[in-house]
Amino acid sequence: MTQAVDPSDDLRTHRGPSPVVRPYALVRGRTKPTGDRLDVISMAYALRMSAPDPADLEPEHLALLRRCAVPMSVADLASTLDLPLGVIRILLADLRDRKLIRIHRPRAEPLTDIRLLREVADGLRRL
């Protein structure tokens, strides 16, 4: 799931405040996604790679769908596509509504799965 990042692609260090109008025009002014809340580490995964009716989707929807060929976190998607988290959440919810992706929610709070926690601790020690 690791995506190579070309530093020259990252325009954010070279420009001023991020453009605000366009991302929200993209989601037609909506500020909340439909359905369940999407965590920053929720994983999205494409169920099909093409939309039956691509005309009602924005290019960003389709770009997201392509990225989700392998499970990708909401945060990774926001960063990769350089869109605000709020906008990514709305676009993902749109894709979910169209049954184009599935979203896997992270473990519930509090995180008390000892086996998982030990796996994290051991993995970090090996770094």
Add this chain to the structure above:
Amino acid sequence: MGYDDFEDSAPVAVKILIAGGFGVGKTTLVGALTEILPLRTEEELSGPGTSIDLTTGVETKRTTTVAMDFGRITISDGLVVYLFGMPGQQRFWFMWDDLSHGALGAVVLADVRRLADCFQSIDYFERRNTPFVVALNCFAGSRWHDDAEVRRALDLDAHRPIVRCDARERESSRDVLVTLVDHTIAAAESGQRIKSPSGSRF
């Protein structure tokens, strides 16, 4: 692909939060640990001090953008740790609730010369019963304080780990995370989350 296949193929993601005052080294610590370039993602919010409810019309919304650092550590094909640097300013606190939901725990990064800068973070995680450790980022020229002195100044419980680190160093930063995860395991094993003190540090 069926749902079960998806469940099998999606890695388990856990998140660790990096909090602390402005300029204390959160970005540096994330950068020392992440396998990818430290990435920034952005969240937008209406004017300072507004609540989490963003349903009002965008045409009346005064929008500012906050950049958030995040990094990733792949433990295995099936397990990924995400690090999120939490924006420090109080007006971004609505994002804290979102970020800290379901988090494994938090590192509160502190500078001994400006300990008061991390009071808000400590108060926040105590109130939420989120496991956390305090990591003193040892800047050149900062005076050595013993742990008891720091513990007293921060009004920390005796069980709360305090570690020293150099946020620029990968191993040192890694050790901070290991201390945190061990602390979370201890809290989970004892079956009791840390009781929050009633008072605030202010």
